[in-house]
Amino acid sequence: MPLHLPPAPAPALRSVHTALGSPTAVHEARTPALRTAHGPLAPERPLPVHVLERGTAHAPAGTRLTSWRFLIRSGDRSLAAAETRLTADGWAFSHFFEGPYVTATERALREAELLSTPYQARLLSVPELYMLTLWLHADLTDDGAAGALDPQDLLVPLAPAPPGFAAYLPHRVSEFLPVLTHRLSPPPAPAAGLLDPIA
Template identity: 75%
Template structure:
């Protein structure tokens, strides 16, 4: 779970003072291109988490981390503000802010240190074998 890769860039589309939609890009043979536009609960949740991050005493580089196996998005607040946004791994002291709707048992908009939340996510994503099942 600690391996990450840049899958695209997300842009919030604003109308007045709030985000109303988002646009995502993907890498094509010709370079970056818009791949989809969408609405939904993650728009307001992303905006809320970004505002929350702006009030923190330490600056962070915001990244969006998707955990497809849990149908989960988190705002990943990377401590190294000068890092290349296309590379890197979550550091133990980075923060993850689950976006709403979050999976059951994980509180949305509560910042967690990577070292605290990553083991929980990894355990939930990793398939477990039942006793007596074929190997």
């Protein structure tokens, strides 16, 4: 089934085009792959990046939109990514970057396109675990900025995944979120008396 990509805010996309077209303005921030690229560079595959916010006993874990990310393609592959952030003046270009998450995102998107169920693609970051996942959202009508984690959504850890998580293995949110919550929970306090000094 085709993977649905929510439309990025027009100012976010424009800001990336402007950065790509102004090498003198962003030369210092460009990645080695972009500096040595031959041929045109195009921002593709816009993905809203959400951050997982910890839940409490009274409120489940939620998400917060922090940026829009675009894969920067040259020819038949992605060389880097561009990040845009919401500022007081609207969406603006933030920076270019490259590294393992660029190729991991591209691979996870390709694999998600082979699934029999259509999903909307997003990214979900878990900063405390240094983890990034492809979030396959079941509600195709959401605009990318809104929408909560649905129990039927899939989360796909991207490589490099933290210990205990298999990269590229999809998990239902209903099964994965309790594992994440457990990993994010602080260790229990020692029982009273265990740290008392020896008499």
